[in-house]
Amino acid sequence: MAFALACASVASLASAGPAKSVPTLEIRVIHATQSDGGAAIDADLRDLPQLTRDQPFVRYNVYKLLARKLQALEEGKPEAYGLVNGRTLQVTLVDVTTTSAPHPDRRYHIRAAIGEPGKQAFLKLLEVTASEGQPFFVGGQTYEGGTLFLELVLYGT
Amino acid sequence: MTLPRETVLDLMGLADGMLEGDAKAKAEQLVASNEEARLLVDTLRASPVGDWVRESTDRQASAAVAGIADSVMARLAADASGAVEGGVVRMAPWVRRGSRRGPAVVAGVGAALVLAASIALYVRSGSQRSDEELAPVASVAVPPVGVPSVALPAPSASASQAEAKTAAAGGVEVNAVEAPSRAVSVFRIPMGAAAAAANAPHPSSVVIWVEEDTGTK
Structure with a gap:
């Protein structure tokens, strides 16, 4: 009897399959300004010194990390994130695909928008497909004498 | 571009x-x-x-x-x-x-x-x-690095709407951008030595730059 129950339990677990992984979105809000006082990059922005050699980062020389958030993303479920300028970033995971061998690569298709209640959307629609761990940026929002860069990175679980 | x-x-x-x-x-x-x-x-x-x-x-x-x-x-x-x-x-x-x-x-x-x-x-x-010929605006094979890869001009009508695909060799692919009444540029940038040192599979990224309206924020 005990053996039968054990077998049933194992069969039940096997049929359930692996738990569905939920990707995590990392959002970093970076404030960039141009200062005559010299360049300064927040120590938390480890990769940014490399990026600042190129447009549009080269327009600024002071970078400060204002906020950081990790957000689990489920397919088809929009997640909203309030920005420091009063706008809201909304991100939806559309789907996840995996490219085939010899270089399998998990690709995240996401849809984003930046809006503000009662005003015309700053960014009505952005659709991006990015590899795991591959950051991309949304820039251009003016904020306190500079601009905001939103860095978005998706990670698997 | x-x-x-x-x-x-x-x-x-x-x-x-x-x-x-x-x-x-x-x-x-x-x-x-x-x-x-x-x-x-x-x-x-x-x-x-x-x-x-x-x-x-x-x-x-x-x-x-x-x-x-x-x-x-x-x-x-x-x-x-x-x-x-x-x-x-x-x-x-x-x-x-x-x-x-x-x-x-x-x-x-x-x-x-x-x-x-x-x-x-x-x-x-x-x-x-040939499968891209019906895309609304453009498909772009992005220049190597450091220059705007897609420049979508400020619209004269109600909205700036575009679909743009960066080179689909991994990394970040921009599928669509829509920003009403704003100019949009897409910059492809290298991730630099840090990514290369970390053996990142796609050592480049993308900046979607949306011009802010004058006088806001």
């Missing part, structure tokens, strides 16, 4: 010496500030097709409609390999935003066919993917 079809028409008109007034000034300003615009105008001016277009518009176009199209297609096909570098530009049919058109762009039926054929071949010269 990708220019809207209407802008390409204006640039072709500029290359052919057919633009005047504000349209000409705007086109010249674009050429001065935009690498792709400059490349297009230089290519058209340097090409025997450009000379031929200019000559054609001075003739009675209606008498040679069919011949013009065939001739342009043949000449452009022969010239296409050197007209645009390595598939940098791929554009697809697009619904025009407004009714503005350079007054001299269409100088007659023949000239219109010439321009249309030129656009078609200019577009095709960099395109290898």
